[in-house]
Amino acid sequence: xxxxxxxxxxxxxxxxxxxxxxxxxxxxxxxxxxxxxxxxxxxxxxxxxxxxxxxxxxxxxxxxxxxxxxxxxxxxxxxxxxxxxxxxxxxxxxxxxxxxxxxxxxxxxxxxxxxxxxxxxxxxxxxxxxxxxxxxxxxxxxxxxxxxxxxxxxxxxxxxxxxxxxxxxxxxxxxxxxxxxxxxxxxxxxxxxxxxxxxxxxxxxxxxxxxxxxxxxxxxxxxxxxxxxxxxxxxxxxxxxxxxxxxxxxxxxxxxxxxxxxxxxxxxxxxxxxxxxxxxxxxxxxxxxxxxxxxxxxxxxxx
Ligand SMILES: *Cc1c(COP(=O)(O)O)cnc(C)c1O
Numbered sequence: 001x002x003x004x005x006x007x008x009x010x011x012x013x014x015x016x017x018x019x020x021x022x023x024x025x026x027x028x029x030x031x032x033x034x035x036x037x038x039x040x041x042x043x044x045x046x047x048x049x050x051x052x053x054x055x056x057x058x059x060x061x062x063x064x065x066x067x068x069x070x071x072x073x074x075x076x077x078x079x080x081x082x083x084x085x086x087x088x089x090x091x092x093x094x095x096x097x098x099x100x101x102x103x104x105x106x107x108x109x110x111x112x113x114x115x116x117x118x119x120x121x122x123x124x125x126x127x128x129x130x131x132x133x134x135x136x137x138x139x140x141x142x143x144x145x146x147x148x149x150x151x152x153x154x155x156x157x158x159x160x161x162x163x164x165x166x167x168x169x170x171x172x173x174x175x176x177x178x179x180x181x182x183x184x185x186x187x188x189x190x191x192x193x194x195x196x197x198x199x200x201x202x203x204x205x206x207x208x209x210x211x212x213x214x215x216x217x218x219x220x221x222x223x224x225x226x227x228x229x230x231x232x233x234x235x236x237x238x239x240x241x242x243x244x245x246x247x248x249x250x251x252x253x254x255x256x257x258x259x260x261x262x263x264x265x266x267x268x269x270x271x272x273x274x275x276x277x278x279x280x281x282x283x284x285x286x287x288x289x290x291x292x293x294x295x296x297x298x299x300x301x302x303x
Contacts, residue, residue, distance in 0.1 A: 001051055001054040001055070001082070003047050003050060003051060003082075005158060006034045009029060009031055009033070009034065009162050010029075011027050011028070011029055011030070011164055011280070012027055012028045012030060012248070012250060013025070013027045014027060014248055015248075016247070018265060018268055018269060019268060022268055022273070022275050022276075023275050023276045024268055024273060024275065024276065024277050024278075024279060025276075025277070025278045025279065026264065026279045026280075026281065027164070027167075027279070027280050027281070028250060028281050029159075029163065029164075029280050029281070029282045030250075030283050031043070031044070031162070031282060031283060031284060031285065032284065032285035032286070033283075035077075036302075037074075037077035037081075037109075038074045038077045038078045038081070039070060039074055039284070039285025039286055039287060040283065040284040040285025041156060041159070041172075041179040041284040042075075042078075042285065043074065043078070044155040044156050044158055044159055044182070045146075045147030045152035045155050045156055045178060045179065045182075046061075046074060046075060046078045046143070046147055046152075047151075047155045047158075048151035048152075048154050049061070049141065049143050049147065049149070049155070050078060050079075051151075052151050053084065053141030054082070054084075056141060057139075058084070058139055059085055059139045059140075060085040060086065060137060060139050060140040060141065061075055061078070061079040061082075061084050061087070061141055061143060062086070062088075062089070062133065062137055062140035062142050062143065063075045063087075063088060063089070063142070063143040063144070063147075064088070064089045064090075064124050064145040065088060065089075065090065065091070065145060065146075066090070066091045066092070066095075067090060067092065067095040067100040067102060068100055068102050068231060068255075068289060068292065069145075070253075070255075070285070070286045070288060070289055071145065071146050071147055072088050072090070072102065072103075072106055073102050073105050073106055073109075073288055075088070075147075076105070076106040076107075076109035076110070079109070079110075079111070080109045080110050085110070086110065086111040086112070087111065087112050087113075087140060088103075088111045088112070088113045088114070089114050089116060089121075089124065089133075090103065090113050090115045090116070091116070091118060091121040092115065092116075092118050092121070093115050093117055095115055096113075100292070101288070101292070102288060102291070124144075124145065125144065130142065145176070146175055146176035146178055147178055148176040148177075148178045152178045152182070153178055153181060153182045155182065156178055156180075156182020156183055157182040157183065157185045157186040158182075158186065159179070159182065159183050159186070159282065160182075160183045160185075160187050160188070163188070163191065163280055164278075164280055165188075166278055167191060167278050167279065167280040168190075168191060168278045168279065169192045169193070169194060169273070169278070169279045169280070170191060170192075170194070170280050170281075170282060171193070171194045171195070171196065171260055171264060171279065171280070172193065172194075172195055172196070172260070172281075172282045172284065173195075173196050173197075173257055173260040173284055174195045174197040174198060174199075174202070174205065175199070175230075177195065177197075177208065177209060180193070180195040180209070180219075181209055181212040181213055183282070184209075184212075184217045184219050185212075185213065185217075187217055187218075187219075189216070192218040192219070192220065193217070193219045193220075194219075194220050194221070194222055195220070195221045195222070196221075196222050196225050196259055196260040197221060198231075198255055198259050199226055199229060200226045200228065200229040202221065202223050203223070205221065206221065209221075222263050222267070224263070225259045225260070225262060225263035225266070226259065227259055230255070231254075231255050231289075233254050233293070236262075237254060237259070237262060238293065238296050238297070240258060240261070240262050240265075241254055241258045241297065242296075242297060242298045242299075244258075244261060245298055246298060250283070251287055252283075253285070253286035253288075254289065254290060254293055255289045256284060256286050256289075257283055257284060257285075261281060264279070264281060287301065288301075
């Protein structure tokens with residue numbers, strides 16, 4: 001099975017006075033728009049996993065996530081599309097009491113959900129735990145949390161080919177960092193990549209990234225824009241998302257892309273980016289994550 005790369009990824013210029021005064025050109029690479037159900041970077045991270053699963057004769061994709069996980073929803077949709085079954089191992093028994101919109105979406109795509117305790121969830125990469133899963137689901141291809149495996153990394157690398165030739169800096173939001181490292185691996189020599197971790201204590205990522213990215217690549221993390229931690233938000237962030245939509249007609253998700261875009265504008269205002277820089281911000285999608293704040297948003301929320 002071969003899944004074709006998309007050939008219709010738009011590059012939307014962002015016109016803004018704050019950029020113009022520094023003569024900075026900013027555009028957004030809209031990989032969020034590849035597929036209405038399998039958003040952005042998740043599509044790329046799953047692509048080779050699906051090919052490998054089918055190649056290995058598996059009939060099921062099995063993966064892991066929390067009750068709001070974009071990766072879980074994307075895997076459920078991608079499996080359905082590929083004619084595979086899907087199993088989601090969900091963190092926390094509490095999540096079973098009342099299903100979040102994300103988990104309801106997973107079920108609607110036919111994913112079977114299995115809830116485990118937070119303690120067991122921490123062991124999800126342990127040999128014994130994986131062996132037990134393989135025993136229980138012998139025909140499953142196991143995709144780690146966030147699509148963070150060899151196939152995920154290789155899939156994300158393909159995103160680099162969509163960067164405009166004249167861009168100096170590419171930016172991307174970071175969860176596990178699989179997307180960031182993948183793109184960094186495919187990054188043309190004349191470009192730099194800046195990652196915006198959506199999590200609070202992100203220092204540990206640097207060591208991991210140093211092993212996954214060749215030393216010749218120009219990469220850097222901006223760690224100040226986590227807004228208190230993963231999926232945490234405040235009024236300033238939500239106001240930013242709404243204003244960005246009203247001005248540019250591009251919806252941002254509050255967990256990842258909003259924090260990155262907020263960070264870019266903050267860096268521009270603090271004159272941390274050189275004048276005349278050409279920047280491309282990668283819109284990784286994740287819009288289903290806005291369901292939990294849909295009453296506060298000026299645009300309709302869909303998967
Ligand atoms: C999952 C996700 C990310 C993070 O991807 P990683 O490869 O785990 O770093 C970034 N942006 C959006 C919108 C996501 O859904």
